[in-house]
Amino acid sequence: xxxxxxxxxxxxxxxxxxxxxxxxxxxxxxxxxxxxxxxxxxxxxxxxxxxxxxxxxxxxxxxxxxxxxxxxxxxxxxxxxxxxxxxxxxxxxxxxxxxxxxxxxxxxxxxxxxxxxxxxxxxxxxxxxxxxxxxxxxxxxxxxxxxxxxxxxxxxxxxxxxxxxxxxxxxxxxxxxxxxxxxxxxxxxxxxxxxxxxxxxxxxxxxxxxxxxxxxxxxxxxxxxxxxxxxxxxxxxxxxxxxxxxxxxxxxxxxxxxxxxxxxx
Amino acid sequence: xxxxxxxxxxxxxxxxxxxxxxxxxxxxxxxxxxxxxxxxxxxxxxxxxxxxxxxxxxxxxxxxxxxxxxxxxxxxxxxxxxxxxxxxxxxxxxxxxxxxxxxxxxxxxxxxxxxxxxxxxxxxxxxxxxxxxxxxxxxxxxxxxxxxxxxxxxxxxxxxxxxxxxxxxxxxxxxxxxxxxxxxxxxxxxxxxxxxxxxxxxxxxxxxxxxxxxx
Numbered sequence: 001x002x003x004x005x006x007x008x009x010x011x012x013x014x015x016x017x018x019x020x021x022x023x024x025x026x027x028x029x030x031x032x033x034x035x036x037x038x039x040x041x042x043x044x045x046x047x048x049x050x051x052x053x054x055x056x057x058x059x060x061x062x063x064x065x066x067x068x069x070x071x072x073x074x075x076x077x078x079x080x081x082x083x084x085x086x087x088x089x090x091x092x093x094x095x096x097x098x099x100x101x102x103x104x105x106x107x108x109x110x111x112x113x114x115x116x117x118x119x120x121x122x123x124x125x126x127x128x129x130x131x132x133x134x135x136x137x138x139x140x141x142x143x144x145x146x147x148x149x150x151x152x153x154x155x156x157x158x159x160x161x162x163x164x165x166x167x168x169x170x171x172x173x174x175x176x177x178x179x180x181x182x183x184x185x186x187x188x189x190x191x192x193x194x195x196x197x198x199x200x201x202x203x204x205x206x207x208x209x210x211x212x213x214x215x216x217x218x219x220x221x222x223x224x225x226x227x228x229x230x231x232x233x234x235x236x237x238x239x240x241x242x243x244x245x246x247x248x249x250x251x252x253x254x255x256x257x258x259x260x261x262x263x264x265x
Numbered sequence: 266x267x268x269x270x271x272x273x274x275x276x277x278x279x280x281x282x283x284x285x286x287x288x289x290x291x292x293x294x295x296x297x298x299x300x301x302x303x304x305x306x307x308x309x310x311x312x313x314x315x316x317x318x319x320x321x322x323x324x325x326x327x328x329x330x331x332x333x334x335x336x337x338x339x340x341x342x343x344x345x346x347x348x349x350x351x352x353x354x355x356x357x358x359x360x361x362x363x364x365x366x367x368x369x370x371x372x373x374x375x376x377x378x379x380x381x382x383x384x385x386x387x388x389x390x391x392x393x394x395x396x397x398x399x400x401x402x403x404x405x406x407x408x409x410x411x412x413x414x415x416x417x418x419x420x421x422x423x424x425x426x427x428x429x430x431x432x433x434x435x436x437x438x439x440x441x442x443x444x445x446x447x448x449x450x451x452x453x454x455x456x457x458x459x460x461x462x463x464x465x466x467x468x469x470x471x472x473x474x475x476x477x478x479x480x
Contacts (some may be wrong), residue, residue: 010294019292022457029461075456078463081471102320109316117473138327139320145378157337171385178388192452194445199389202396210448211455217468226467229458236454241447 005261017265025232032228039231046188046206047219050083050164053186054090057161063097063136065160065185067176068115069167069192070104070147075214076192077111080167081118082217087164088119092126101154103140104147104172112139148172152179159183166190166213177203211237273474277466284464324349348373410436 008016057064066087068080084100091098100119102112116137123132140150152175155163163180165173165188173189173196180187181203190208191197201207208216211233218226247259269275283305290299328342348369355366399405416422417433462468 012292012294015292025454025457026461029458030465033462033465033467075459078471079456079459082468085470085473107313109320110313112320113316114471114473118470121473134323135327135330137323139323141324142317142320143374143378145381146374148381149377153338153341171382174385174388174392175381178392181392194448194452197448199392202392203388210451211458214452214455214459217459217470218462221468221470223467226462229462229467232461233451233454233458237451240450240454 002257002260002264004265005258006265014264017262021236025236028232028235029229032231033225036224036228038224038227041219041227041230044208044212044216044219046190046208046212047083047216049186049188049206050087050220051090053162053164053188054087054094054096056186058094058096060161062161063099063158064091064162064164065099065101065154065158065180066164067101067151067167067169068111069169070108070144070172071168072105072107072111074168076166076168076190079214079216080190081111081114082220083164083166083213084115085118085122086220088122089126092123092128092131095128095131098136099154099158099160100137101140101147101151102137103142103150104144104169106142108142108147109139112137144170144172148175151176155179155183155185160185162186162188164188166208166216168192170196174199174203273466273469276469276472276474280472281464284460321349321353410440 004014006016007013008019011019054064064087066084068084069077071077088098090096098119100115102108102115116134119137120129120132123129138150138154140154141147151172155176156179160180160183163176163185165176165180167190169176169189170193173193177187177189177200186206187204188206188208189200189204190213191200191210192213197207197209201209212219215230215233218230221227243259243263247263250256250259286298286302286305289295290302325346328346330336331339331342332346352366352369355363355369359366361367393411397404397408397411399408413429414433414436416426417429423429459468463471
């Protein structure tokens, strides 16, 4: 590990610069939210395709299948819950049956309860609480591949018109996305597991890449305050790239490891 | 009382408090908070285990309905219920290290999981075949890079084709690695920003609040 550039008393060693960066994100985020000035936001095809996917299923008289990942409460599952809420609301408004397979890991029991609450809440908010059916949100298994087999079983039996697979899925994502293609469903996925992204991009009709999924909630809400925060992510991405490029140039030309020590701090 | 726990303000207060208890000890040296955070994590893990009962109930209910209504594939639900009941019974009676329980895990669950995992290879192949069509310059470059890495990784061709190693190592170690690092940075930044929106009460859909309630 590189030598530290600085330390702050009372802060854990090697975490001071990280703390400054995170606090910076918080301050900038709140600043942009208060400002509420809408930045240019490019079209995210995968998120826009959600409405198209639900509409397609409605026209075909088929259900929509939406899953939020197999893990516990990570950022990916939380972001996926926002998407699930949006899908549930759209399904309720269009009288489309929504299937949500749950399970997949030992930490998925708790997230399942939240997903049920979200779907119920959206159906109630749309004035159709009777649409909720517990059997449409089955718990398949706490084991990854038993869950996968159950998921594939649902795809084959129910033949959904669209599959929206967001959140943290690991290697099972590929089995599901390919089977979804085989049953003729419009497949929307999200790549949060870096090793999975390339394979999922091949298997899906639309894919949310990198920070598109965490931003999905803000994008779908169309709320200027939330959308404004997306600019902060861009600022930090540029800053990170600059730090890496400048650090490499300076280190290789002058031998000065200032930026490496700064990042190690 | 339920109105209290369903109110947006109470949910947000719990969220902020939980965040602080998890966030502060990671960065700041406060042993008391660290201890409290560990205790809280243990309590939430124990409470979380109760949801297993609800999940198992859901599985029984759904499977029994499948069997009763003779839905497509109902026979498999008989297998499922039989083995699930058997494992619960043996697990609760003799513990998870019991020989019969271990046999069920090692001889039924593990091989079946391996089969599902093994099928992945064929799915990768079919998805790859669909994607690898040289329709544009970018797609052509992807194919060339893909073929180089594929030939190098395959045990037979990797050792036979001379001079392929430096190109494949450059593609995976430099191009692939730098891009995956860039992805990781963007994902983490996006996740932190998601946290900011959550903690300031802007994005609460994940707590079950519908659109009107959020605003």
